[in-house]
Amino acid sequence: MHPYRTDIGILQVDIHAPWGGVVPKLAQEAHEAAMDSTVEQALQQAGVRPSDLEAVAVTVGPGLSLCLKVGVQKARQLAAEHGLKYVAVHHMEAHALVARASAPVAFPFLCLLVSGGHNLLVIAHGVGRYSLLGSTLDDAVGEAYDKVARLLGLELRPSGGAAVETLAAEGDDQRxxxxxPLRMRPNCNFSYAGLKTAVRLAIEAEAPGPATDANRQVRADIAASFQRVALTHLEERTRRAAAWALEAEPSICHIVVAGGVAANKLLRSKLQGVAKGIGLELVSPPPQLCTDNGVMVAWAGAERLALGLWEHLPASAADDAWVDVRPRWPLTDQRDSRSLSEPRSERKKGIHTSLTALTEATLCIHSAEQ
Incomplete structure (x- = not known):
């Protein structure tokens, strides 16, 4: 039985598919058009009024600031007007914690976060407290899947990753x-830029032009070969990260894989082998909770609420023009010394204090007040 009453989602795939990727302004407009009706529908389906709630949780980052603002403004309005506790949620923590909604995953655990914008291997020490073992030096695996899907001329609905996985099932992954990537670097970082380039060159050489029935087999072979390398890269890095994690936290019992790419069946199979080989249990959310969804934000909000990690907003906050969004918000600044090479994507992220630092500071204040 699900620990939630309702799960309402609005997809924007059809809006962005013609453009080959997310267009921020179109995404913002779609958020604005759907926000009020989606919240109302969720409340009706759950059979509650806003005043019946204790808190409202919302993603404040990382992500596109235009879209984050729409959700944050609505959440602040609800919290201020109905006297609710306001819980700010980190998008990647929401992915990491939602596995605990359907399985008894205890802290600490090793977590592989794989999505369109992120590739992270972290130890989850507790709610809001993480240490980084590895991250991408350039592109995330989900972005690589989407790019390869476009290069192969695949339908991007429901996702590029699903399209590549389906086509790869028809192909020879050894062709x-x-x-x-990074085979000679004994750390837990990732890289997908070079693999994307290799796939593009293969398509230009072996299957140029539009996708047709005549070149479907070669495109399937390219998809399968790409997927073999992309997922083996994740498998190898996760195996090394598990060894590092057990050195730091010998009580770890679980490997959690979460994020949109976690729905990939072959990836789950590979990671099942990793976990079994070292005596750990692999846990992943149900496929519908791997992609971005409201349930994961609500669950993370509930976990943070239980620790007192919430804010009280004055009634005037409902009309505030300024809202706190964190488009570049690191999960943690605590990094294993063996993966010290700093990814390019993180060199620009010195804008917001990491979630881990903020959580530890808040918990320290709470402890001092008791």
């Missing part, structure tokens, strides 16, 4: 010998 194209794409190089394994």
């Amino acid at each position: 194209f010998k794409f190089s394994m």
Whole structure:
């Protein structure tokens, strides 16, 4: 039985598909058009009024600031008008914690977060407290899947990743010998930029032009070969990260894989082998909770609420023009010394204090007040 009463989601795939990627302004407009009706529908389906609630949780980052503002403004309005506690949620923590909604995953645990914008291997020490073992040096695996889907001329609905996975099932994953990223670097970081380039060159050489029935087999072979390398890269890094994690936290019992790419069946199979080989249990959310969804934000909000990690907003906050959004918000600044090379994507992220630092500071204040 699900620990939630309702799960309402609005998809924007059809809006962005013609453009080959997310268009921020269109995404903002779609958020604004759907926000009020979606919240109302969720309340009706759950059979509650806003005043019946204790708190409202909302993603404040990382992400596109235009879209984050729409959700944050609505959440602040609800909290201020109905006297609710306001819980700010980190998008990647929501992915990491939602596995605990359907399985008894205790802290600490190792977590592989794989999505369109993020590739992280972290130890989850507790709610809001993480240490980084590895992250992407350039592109995330989900972005690589989407790019390859476009190069192969695949339908991006419901996602590029699902389209590549389906086509790859028809192909020979040994036909194209794409190089394994970072094989000579014994750390837990990731890289997908080179693999994307290799796939593009293979398509230009072997299947140029539009996708047709005549070149479907070669495109399937390219998809399968890409997927073999992309997922083996995740598998190898996760195996090393598990060894590092057990050195730091010997009580770890679970590996959690979460994020949109976690719905990939082959990835789950590979990671099942990793976990079994070292005596750990692999846990992943149900596929519908791997992609972005409201349930994961609500669950993370409930976990943070239980620790007192919430804010009280004055009634005037409902009309505030300024809202706190954190488009570049690191999960943690605590990094294993063996993966010290700083990813390019993180060199620009010195804008917001990390979630881990903020959580530890807040818990310290709470402890001092008791």
